[in-house]
Amino acid sequence: MIEIENLTKRYGSQTAVADVSFRCETGTVTGFLGPNGAGKSTTMRILCGLTPATSGRALIDGVPYRNLPNPGRAVGVLLDASAQHAGRTGREVLTLGALVLGLPTGRVGQVLDLVGLDKKAADKRVGNYSLGMRQRLGLAHALLGNPATLVLDEPANGLDPEGIFWMRGLLREFADRGGTVLLSSHLLHEVEAVADHLVVIGNGKIAADGSKQELLAGAGTLVRAVEADALAATLRAGGATVTATADGALLVDAEPLVVGRAAAASGAVLTELRTADGAGLEALFLQLTATATAAAPAGAINSPMEVAR
Numbered sequence: 001m002i003e004i005e006n007l008t009k010r011y012g013s014q015t016a017v018a019d020v021s022f023r024c025e026t027g028t029v030t031g032f033l034g035p036n037g038a039g040k041s042t043t044m045r046i047l048c049g050l051t052p053a054t055s056g057r058a059l060i061d062g063v064p065y066r067n068l069p070n071p072g073r074a075v076g077v078l079l080d081a082s083a084q085h086a087g088r089t090g091r092e093v094l095t096l097g098a099l100v101l102g103l104p105t106g107r108v109g110q111v112l113d114l115v116g117l118d119k120k121a122a123d124k125r126v127g128n129y130s131l132g133m134r135q136r137l138g139l140a141h142a143l144l145g146n147p148a149t150l151v152l153d154e155p156a157n158g159l160d161p162e163g164i165f166w167m168r169g170l171l172r173e174f175a176d177r178g179g180t181v182l183l184s185s186h187l188l189h190e191v192e193a194v195a196d197h198l199v200v201i202g203n204g205k206i207a208a209d210g211s212k213q214e215l216l217a218g219a220g221t222l223v224r225a226v227e228a229d230a231l232a233a234t235l236r237a238g239g240a241t242v243t244a245t246a247d248g249a250l251l252v253d254a255e256p257l258v259v260g261r262a263a264a265a266s267g268a269v270l271t272e273l274r275t276a277d278g279a280g281l282e283a284l285f286l287q288l289t290a291t292a293t294a295a296a297p298a299g300a301i302n303s304p305m306e307v308a309r
């Protein structure tokens with residue numbers, strides 16, 4: 001289990017992470033979502049003992065990373081797939097890793113198989129790897145010590161669709177066998193398919209934290225109207241929060257019936273009206289991360305009104 005408790009990190013006058021708290025339960029995949037610069041990497045670096053927190057703490061199975069007796073056997077970490085010695089082969093990188101962790105070198109072949117790097121790829125220098133191959137090598141490195149926890153920063157970067165599908169399967173299986181996974185992404189759809197739990201961060205603050213089902217259920221109504229501006233004005237006058245999505249729809253924090261009535265009252269012609277499901281979550285994600293300024297309790301989405309304040 002991972003516990004992030006009231007974590008704050010300041011760089012001079014800039015606050016990268018502000019009072020962030022969330023948990024990743026054993027046997028689950030937690031998607032850590034936010035746009036570039038939101039504070040994901042900083043949180044993960046603190047969790048892995050690479051950056052000291054200004055205040056708060058981050059624990060893995062109840063212990064700070066630095067206090068784990070042999071961290072590589074407890075936590076597999078992939079923060080930057082390009083941070084590998086370019087002159088070594090993939091096999092050499094993993095063999096060195098195995099020696100450092102006190103593992104038999106036979107483990108190297110097993111993890112190469114696990115991540116789908118064949119003999120030819122394993123014997124190539126890392127400098128000649130594509131980003132996707134580096135991600136696979138980084139994942140192999142993370143899995144080397146057979147850890148119970150994985151911390152992965154944007155692991156899908158550079159993977160092709162088949163690679164992303166493969167990685168989802170691997171992480172799902174890892175969690176189903178009792179592992180804990182924290183993976184970050186700036187793309188909702190990348191983690192939506194595999195995550196059980198979502199934590200959304202924007203401007204260093206938690207904007208949403210809950211099970212995927214909870215967040216989907218709370219995603220409101222998606223509506224498209226010929227007179228979108230007039231409808232948005234009527235809805236806002238009635239106290240609803242309305243956000244325009246990139247493709248011209250409106251996301252409203254109200255039931256479809258309420259939105260339909262507002263459309264009738266304002267004389268707007270609707271072309272679509274439905275409960276916002278996966279598509280709505282995308283809009284919600286954009287909305288939350290764009291304007292997040294307030295923290296949400298676990299299991300809740302900040303009301304967009306609060307978030308925007």
Ligand SMILES: Nc1ncnc2c1ncn2[C@@H]1O[C@H](COP(=O)(O)OP(=O)(O)OP(=O)(O)O)[C@@H](O)[C@H]1O
Nearest residue numbers: 011015016034035036037038039040041042043186
């Ligand atoms: N070493 C540092 N010195 C100063 N500011 C930093 C440092 N590291 C991160 N920051 C700042 O902290 C904020 C959060 O950055 P962080 O890298 O954690 O975001 P992120 O969500 O991981 O985004 P990205 O995907 O772009 O890495 C950013 O504004 C960033 O500029």
